[in-house]
Amino acid sequence: MITCLGDMFFPEVGVAMVRLLRRLGVDVEFPPGQTCCGMPLFNSGYHADARAVAARTVKLFADAGHVVVPSGSCAWMVKAEYPGLLADDPALHAEARALAARTYELSQFLVEVLKVSGVGSTFSGTLTYHDSCHLLRGLGESRAPRTLLRSLEHGELVELPGSDECCGFGGSFSVRLPEVSTAILDKKLASVEATGADCLVACDAGCLMQMAGGLSRRGSRVRALHLAQVLAPEGPP
16 A cells, blocks of 8 residues: 555655565555545544545455555554444445454564564665654554664664654644644754754655655755665665
8 A cells, every 4th residue: 555645745665665575575466546545534524535435445455465554644544443434334344354454554564474673775874763653653663663774784773862752744734733833843853963863764754744844944964764765775666
């Protein structure tokens, strides 16, 4: 599942994810009919519309052995909210629960399902990691991304002070309350630059869009990259 932000703004993340999974021996399929997971609708209160998206997505991925998502937010939506949205239809509810059980955020899939602690990649420099809100609080995951980052040859992971604090994106929150969003972002980026890291890593396109934009406006030397891009440098998928 590539996610709508990945499709529209970060196609390179999807390519990196496919490259990485294939390198690890995974047979990757991409259902071309997939759309947004419905989270923006759900968070804005349009639950009937979000339910329609969920019902369609459940059917689209019905035959998938595992569903791997390069986004803690979208993985959380499928795992935590789809069963409730489809609770009034016993058949769809059962399918939603089954899909939730086999849906994983990328780092979780690598560490929990494939049982790898490293993927044999190299990174020259220092990295710091931002815990996206849904991956950390929704899925309870902080260990898997760090395990993979620590495995990078020549790379050094430096812990980010306040790594568990929001970057200020929050989907439509950043549009509705831009001043608050910017204040939260400024605090986050000051902490990032204080680490001296060369690269800021996250597992969610929304966080990356927010933080990369802020770093660019600051003229910062720090690069913001998705975990998949760090683990699978550029090349053919």
